[in-house]
Amino acid sequence: MMEPIARLLSLRVKEYVDSKHAGNINKVANILKADYNNVYRLYHGTLSNAPFFLAYEILKKTDPDHFRTIMFDYFPVEMAKVAEIATPDTDPLEDLNKKMMVAFGSDVAFILYIRSQEQENLLTISNVKEEFGTLGLSIIDKMASVGIVVIEGDRILSPLKGKNLTPSETHIKEHAKKHLQFxxxxxxxxxxxxxxxxxxxxxxxxxxxxxxxxxxxxxxxxxxxxxxxxxxxxxxxxxxxxxxxxxxxxx
The missing domain is CATH 4.10.170 (p53, subunit A)
Structure with missing residues (x-):
């Protein structure tokens, strides 16, 4: 049995594929940045439910004027969390993905991301330089540029402390791999x-x-x-x- 959100997405995907892309599901999956299998099953009405990020990407592309309202109707908790983490005046999902690209960009980046969230009082520019050199400093600068950390003198503060980033489908497996690695x-x-x-x-x-x-x-x-x-x-x-x-x- 299809959940209401899956039923809605199935209709939108089928209309989008047939009317704008001549039935090319693979092309639409690439445009939506979504897993082909999920798009295929939505098109054929066999996906019973849809996760937050899949729904977000599909509705943003197929119904740009109303997708935020629809997302708040079906995913009020998730939308509130993403909006809380996002930089003001940005697309919440794009902003989250930028943060994830930096946080999971390398082993050193992941270490500094975790430490910035959970060892805020211990992480400073000085000890990052001592332990990771100029590479660590450049990563901290990138983190600051996307809003993961804030630099105040020698201190590295985290505006996201206690607000674990919720990875999109693109990054959630990479997050799991990092956990197992460390x-x-x-x-x-x-x-x-x-x-x-x-x-x-x-x-x-x-x-x-x-x-x-x-x-x-x-x-x-x-x-x-x-x-x-x-x-x-x-x-x-x-x-x-x-x-x-x-x-x-x-x-």
Missing amino acids: INLALPGTLVVNRFGGLNDHGSRQIFKILESAVEEIDAVYANSAFSGPNIVLSTIASGLFLATNNGSEQ
């Missing part, structure tokens, strides 16, 4: 578990619900000041259909 499997408290198996739609939804609940509990821990401390803990949760055998079912 955790030490030998340390106590580290957990990495891989599972796979053939499930029907009910089984896949059960997995989704379990992980959805886990995300809520984890977010509550991060948000609780009673648990604040010096240890930077990276968490990543992932589960989904194996693309190589995707038969069109959706969670």
Whole structure:
């Protein structure tokens, strides 16, 4: 069963593909900067739901005059969060993507991004120069130019502290890779578990619900000041259909 937002996007995508691009789904996927599989399934009405960033990109292109209103109707929480993070008078999604391009641009950039968010009082121009040299300083300048940090004398401040950037589809896998790269499997408290198996739609939804609940509990821990401390803990949760055998079912 298609969710209302998926039904709306399906109509918009089909009209956009047929009326403006002669049925060329691949061309439209490139224009929308969206995954071809998602656009294909929306066109054929087989995608049951659509994530925030996919909806944003599609509606921005297919209904530019009303897309913000529609997005606030269907994604009020996500739109509020993105607007809170974005630089004023910018397109929120484009601004977020610029921030992500800088934050995930290199290993050093990711380290400085994490430290700028969670070790604000310890991060200074002096210690960045000492540890990372001119490369680190140039990255901090880039972060400042897109609004990830603010430089005040020797201090590096974070206007985004406590407001984790929500990566778009373009960057979310890169974010997960960085998390896995920068955790030490030998340390106590580290957990990495891989599972796979053939499930029907009910089984896949059960997995989704379990992980959805886990995300809520984890977010509550991060948000609780009673648990604040010096240890930077990276968490990543992932589960989904194996693309190589995707038969069109959706969670």
